Amino acid sequence: MNDWRRAIRTPISYSVPGSSSNLIRQQTNFVSFVILSGALVLLILYAFMPPNNNDTMQALNDEHGHWHEKLVACDCLSYISQGHDNNLFVLNRTYPMTSIETMSDGRLRYRIAVVADLDKKSKSMSRPNTYLSYMLNGVLIFDPHSQTVEVNFEPKEIELSSEFSSGGRGMELSELVVFNGKLYTCDDRTGIVFEIRNSLLLPWIILPNGNGQSTGKGFKCEWMTVKDDHLYVGSLGKEWTSPNGDKIYNYDPQYVKRISAFGHVEHLDWRLRYIELRRAAGIEAPGYLVHEAAVWSKERKQWYFLPRRASHQLYDDSLDEKRGTNILLVANDNFTTINKTVSIGPLIKTHGFSSLKLLPLPDEVKLSPLGSEIAIAIKSEEDNEAIATYIMIFRLPDGHILLPETKISSKHKYEGIEFV
Known part of the structure; x- marks a missing residue:
């Protein structure tokens, strides 16, 4: 038995002809080499396989x-x-995030929301290092046949909070937008784009000012819209000047951020585009426009701008609050054609547009006149200590008013609106 076990454990010896001195004991080494090579090949194939x-x-x-x-x-x-x-x-690409409800009488029911920019009042008085904003949910009902509309907001506000700040200020939320199936807002002090999930704010990306390479300051974001599967975030569109306008510090507010769904940010120099918008309004430097309401129309392939402020005179911080507008500017995709079309409602100098969205319609719903779109806008009032927020709804491109300016708050200055 011992001899039999010894025979099994002893590798087979091979005699190589012509070399009596070289005996190759290679069975074990050869098998090991084959096993290792096979395992390596399988690992390489697995690494390049498509995901299951x-x-x-x-x-x-x-x-x-x-x-x-x-x-x-x-x-x-x-x-x-x-x-x-x-x-x-x-x-x-789902928009809005909740389904549009068709009621029994053919009217369409939408969920909407607005978000507040409290400026210096955003700092919490009871919680240290905490900054606050508020969101208000509502319902919009639209009759596509009579083109009449109803809007109602819930009485209870949703508190939003964050500890992110810049220079002792934060959570000055200036806009709302649905992008990639999520609801986003932007803080115009820190440049942080937040995802709003229920009452929780989740920081997504930080937008640097200007070209993204000249300063560490956050982007003063003011308007947001979706175009070609990207999120566009814009600022005031006016040069950053001294309070009395006699000195230009930089052109950072004339950049626009183009953001992919992955959070990749491009810094687009829109200085010439903003100059052409100003000229289309009949204003030359040192006059100016301030932009806070802009939207891209996917259906008509054009831009709509409702400037918040307009002046033929030099910028003056103390006079700017009374330079509201009712101007509508329409530009094609590359801004080679820009038109000042109609006035949107009466001109109230202390009221300025701060947000603009287009009513999403089911494919089977067609408006008259053909090619019309329904716009919903927010107007903000800042007159000394008086603060108020108004909503208005109108038809584009003719400016026909469906809902005149209607006050929705005298407590907070809401600056962003969206179909959610």
């Missing part, structure tokens, strides 16, 4: 390093993200 369904769902959901519970049904664009290990990502 579980991998794909994780790539779709694990977007920011945290897991989303589910992927909602949406009008989605799928594509391979360059620089992200070839993972499959989805851009959620």
